[in-house]
Amino acid sequence: MAVPARKIDMAEALLAAHPAPGGEAGWAASARAAAASRLRASGAPVRRDEYWRWTDPASLTAPAPTPAPLPEATAPVFAGVDALEVVIEDGRIVSAPEGMEGVEIATLADAMSRDIHWAKDLFGVLEANGQVPVTRPLAALNTAVATEGLAIRVTGKAPRPILLRGRRKSDSADAVLHHVIRLEPGAELTVLEDGGPGARVNALIEADVADDAALHLIRASGPEAERRGVWQLFARLGRESALKAFAIAAGGRLTRTEQVVELTGDDAAVHLAGACLGDGDDFTHDDTVFVIHDAERCESRQVFKKVLRGTAKGVFQGKILVKEGAQKTDGYQISQGLLLDERAEFLAKPELEIYADDVICSHGSTCGAADENALYYLRARGIPKREAESLLVLSFLGEAIEEIEDEDLAEILREQTAAWVKAGA
Amino acid sequence: MLAIKNLHVKLEEEDKVILKGVDLTVEAGKVHAIMGPNGSGKSTLSYVLSGRDGYEVTEGEASLDGEDLLDMDPEDRAAAGLFLAFQYPVEIPGVGNMTFLRTALNAQRKARGEAEMSAAEFLKFVREKAADLEISPEMLKRSVNVGFSGGEKKRNEILQMAVLAPKMCILDETDSGLDVDAMKLVADGVNALRDAGRGFLVITHYQRLLDHIKPDVVHIMADGRIIKTGGPELALEVEKNGYADLLKEAV
Ligand SMILES: Nc1ncnc2c1ncn2[C@@H]1O[C@H](COP(=O)(O)OP(=O)(O)OP(=O)(O)O)[C@@H](O)[C@H]1O
Numbered sequence: 001m002a003v004p005a006r007k008i009d010m011a012e013a014l015l016a017a018h019p020a021p022g023g024e025a026g027w028a029a030s031a032r033a034a035a036a037s038r039l040r041a042s043g044a045p046v047r048r049d050e051y052w053r054w055t056d057p058a059s060l061t062a063p064a065p066t067p068a069p070l071p072e073a074t075a076p077v078f079a080g081v082d083a084l085e086v087v088i089e090d091g092r093i094v095s096a097p098e099g100m101e102g103v104e105i106a107t108l109a110d111a112m113s114r115d116i117h118w119a120k121d122l123f124g125v126l127e128a129n130g131q132v133p134v135t136r137p138l139a140a141l142n143t144a145v146a147t148e149g150l151a152i153r154v155t156g157k158a159p160r161p162i163l164l165r166g167r168r169k170s171d172s173a174d175a176v177l178h179h180v181i182r183l184e185p186g187a188e189l190t191v192l193e194d195g196g197p198g199a200r201v202n203a204l205i206e207a208d209v210a211d212d213a214a215l216h217l218i219r220a221s222g223p224e225a226e227r228r229g230v231w232q233l234f235a236r237l238g239r240e241s242a243l244k245a246f247a248i249a250a251g252g253r254l255t256r257t258e259q260v261v262e263l264t265g266d267d268a269a270v271h272l273a274g275a276c277l278g279d280g281d282d283f284t285h286d287d288t289v290f291v292i293h294d295a296e297r298c299e300s301r302q303v304f305k306k307v308l309r310g311t312a313k314g315v316f317q318g319k320i321l322v323k324e325g326a327q328k329t330d331g332y333q334i335s336q337g338l339l340l341d342e343r344a345e346f347l348a349k350p351e352l353e354i355y356a357d358d359v360i361c362s363h364g365s366t367c368g369a370a371d372e373n374a375l376y377y378l379r380a381r382g383i384p385k386r387e388a389e390s391l392l393v394l395s396f397l398g399e400a401i402e403e404i405e406d407e408d409l410a411e412i413l414r415e416q417t418a419a420w421v422k423a424g425a
Numbered sequence: 426m427l428a429i430k431n432l433h434v435k436l437e438e439e440d441k442v443i444l445k446g447v448d449l450t451v452e453a454g455k456v457h458a459i460m461g462p463n464g465s466g467k468s469t470l471s472y473v474l475s476g477r478d479g480y481e482v483t484e485g486e487a488s489l490d491g492e493d494l495l496d497m498d499p500e501d502r503a504a505a506g507l508f509l510a511f512q513y514p515v516e517i518p519g520v521g522n523m524t525f526l527r528t529a530l531n532a533q534r535k536a537r538g539e540a541e542m543s544a545a546e547f548l549k550f551v552r553e554k555a556a557d558l559e560i561s562p563e564m565l566k567r568s569v570n571v572g573f574s575g576g577e578k579k580r581n582e583i584l585q586m587a588v589l590a591p592k593m594c595i596l597d598e599t600d601s602g603l604d605v606d607a608m609k610l611v612a613d614g615v616n617a618l619r620d621a622g623r624g625f626l627v628i629t630h631y632q633r634l635l636d637h638i639k640p641d642v643v644h645i646m647a648d649g650r651i652i653k654t655g656g657p658e659l660a661l662e663v664e665k666n667g668y669a670d671l672l673k674e675a676v
């Protein structure tokens with residue numbers, strides 16, 4: 001079917017709105033050009049596209065961001081964590097990153113102007129792979145135009161997490177960030193993200209996790225900013241490797257987290273978890289996940305929990321594809337919406353596509369109000385309604401937070417979530 | 426202390442009348458027992474008193490120490506000193522038993538204008554009460570009632586009662602599902618709380634429990650009414666002859 005002219009015009013407008021980076025190496029320029037053609041071929045996303053039916057992409061495809069008021073100053077979520085900090089202010093990396101033992105870090109601009117073979121093999125490659133069978137135009141846009149980001153190569157066990165701290169000074173900064181992360185065999189890294197790097201965000205991580213390596217990604221966005229954005233992850237997992245990603249958003253206007261993970265080595269594991277605390281008339285929280293099992297005995301696990309108040313909308317589109325030969329696959333997926341108002345909505349589309357015969361895949365999706373019996377029981381013990389509801393909200397989200405492997409980080413998020421819930425109550 | 430006058434209650438959703446004029450007064454320092462056939466409205470009475478949704482009071486009143494209960498939210502009734510040990514305690518996955526107890530106690534203290542108990546103080550306090558009921562520290566850490574056996578759930582109800590020290594305690598079939606030893610623990614827990622300022626309303630089907638918790642007054646409920654009130658001997662009569670004669674008498 002021909003792509004509607006309007007989608008193509010919008011794609012052109014997006015490319016025109018973002019100046020093409022100059023002075024890059026030959027390989028980089030070709031990767032950019034290929035990405036731009038991908039975007040031109042698919043056109044910009046519109047509501048009529050199958051995977052944008054429930055989340056309106058208009059604010060993400062407009063040439064300029066909708067201004068988002070500046071957040072009040074609050075302590076960043078991971079303030080207490082001993083980490084290698086990289087500050088991203090209004091879409092620009094402002095603190096020069098330095099490496100640490102077993103970790104090399106360069107800016108994307110630097111990596112794109114040189115001939116770093118691992119970055120060359122990664123940049124735009126996983127994103128391009130992830131365009132089939134469903135196109136991801138905003139990811140192609142990102143690859144075509146992003147000038148800011150990091151190129152991280154990990155050769156050992158990173159002594160500390162890398163912390164990407166977003167900060168805003170402008171109410172209309174458009175942050176387009178592209179990180180490439182390569183974990184060599186046996187390497188381990190945790191990447192934390194807090195704050196907000198722009199009024200509008202198009203962030204993308206390409207992560208290549210080699211055999212026996214482990215990558216943890218944890219993102220926490222607080223309620224203080226009316227940001228809109230799409231966060232994309234394209235990952236490839238080698239033999240016995242692991243990827244564990246968790247993201248929580250309290251507030252914000254539009255958060256779409258799109259993750260495409262390909263399990264290419266036997267015995268690899270991917271755990272994806274997400275949560276939100278959504279309120280108000282203009283809130284959409286969308287998790288769109290595509291997990292591809294292309295090796296034996298791999299495990300994938302998806303746990304998504306959304307608390308929705310007012311007319312907040314939660315969206316979950318999660319697919320598990322088990323390719324031929326991916327025997328002994330263990331796939332699990334749960335998505336749940338907790339609706340604290342009758343007008344809130346949770347829309348879920350779980351999909352399984354299985355071409356191997358010896359697999360276990362289960363999925364479930366539920367949606368409902370807080371348990372009336374539990375509320376009554378708590379209140380009958382003297383706990384006021386809002387507080388009782390908060391206890392139930394925290395226990396609901398707790399099942400997603402539990403997916404975080406590091407107990408200290410899980411505890412930070414548990415406390416932070418309790419504080420967010422309390423402030424909202 | 427607890428005064429119920431001519432209480433009529435129907436289900437909110439359907440035209441089903443369950444309580445048809447209940448009159449009952451429990452004085453401070455006394456233990457009243459309610460017995461009655463299945464489906465006679467005993468649990469409904471306890472739910473209505475504690476403020477559960479889904480019922481409509483069409484007539485009558487209920488008050489605790491002169492305060493109208495029926496107008497209050499469930500949490501305010503609890504803060505005013507009313508406690509219901511549930512016939513079917515509710516499981517709440519993800520909410521720790523300890524967190525639940527502390528939140529409840531501090532919420533009640535706050536509502537009464539009292540100081541909250543510190544975490545350390547509270548821990549010591551609860552551990553002692555739990556030990557009396559043979560509730561292990563491990564059970565205190567688990568989610569509220571999740572994975573508890575029937576008897577453990579009932580003991581957990583009595584632990585909550587011991588911690589919250591309410592002035593009016595309603596026990597809805599706390600004895601059902603308890604083994605002989607657990608029944609004794611629960612009865613000891615109740616008896617330990619008996620004092621001049623506290624009233625009890627004990628709903629039960631069996632004399633067994635009343636051997637341990639000696640009632641001052643026994644009521645028989647049938648078809649939404651108290652059809653007979655007497656002393657402890659009334660329970661013995663029910664134990665021996667069942668309800669048939671009493672029901673005939675009441676007609
Ligand atoms: N929500 C409801 N919907 C329909 N019927 C109800 C509801 N609640 C109570 N009833 C009915 O009201 C009557 C009284 O129930 P209740 O649970 O109060 O009895 P009970 O005396 O506690 O019985 P038991 O000794 O078996 O515990 C029963 O016939 C019951 O089926």
Ligand SMILES: [Mg+2]
Nearest residue numbers: 467468469512
């Ligand atoms: Mg009952």
